[in-house]
Amino acid sequence: MKTQKKLIPPHLGNLLKIYYKKNRINKSGLARAMNRSRATVQDYEERKSLQCNVLWDICVAVEHNFFADLAAQLPQTYTTNVPEDTTQAQRIAQLEEENKILKTKVDTLLAVVGKG
Template sequence: MEDNTPLGSELVPDIGAFIARYFKEKRTYKSALARKLKVRPQTVLGYRQKKSMQTQTIWTLSLELKHNFMKDLADQLPKEFSTFSPKDTTLQDRIAALETENELLKAQLAVLKEVMGK
């Protein structure tokens, strides 16, 4: 018997769970959010039970709530998966700058010890 289940479909994260968690932790007023989104309050309440959701809806919720639900979903994927976003090199740049500064300070300390020793 052939298995027609899409690869990894059993591992799909539940977007409704992310939204429900956000609503609970941030004590979100669903009626106010519904007015901002121009939808019925029942629609906003229904977001908590949805297993999947259109990208536009997730995007709009993220903008209105100032919370990156897309990143929450992306963090569920393995780290080795490729993306189109540029690599964040700020830490490596900061480390390189600090190492350069450290070498300079070591040289200055050596000169100061030499001058003080005389």
């Protein structure tokens, strides 16, 4: 491990509070979905940190990945075990191949019409 400057962890309660406000999350409904009291859900907003299973339950209840939000705050140089998303690269390669085929067909049509 390399020694690096200390990263200050985000205040999870504030992260939740901002998300709830922006997305108009009803805390009573959230509490019911999580099978917890409204006071408990309210308390989460005041906490600096939360257990992973609590954050997981909130993610599931609101269908939002707060873990990804946290991960996005770490430096890009940090490693991860998440597989690289290659769908975009595959789609680009597929479209490039399709483009080559279409160019060939256009050239053929122009040659047949006599404009090539």
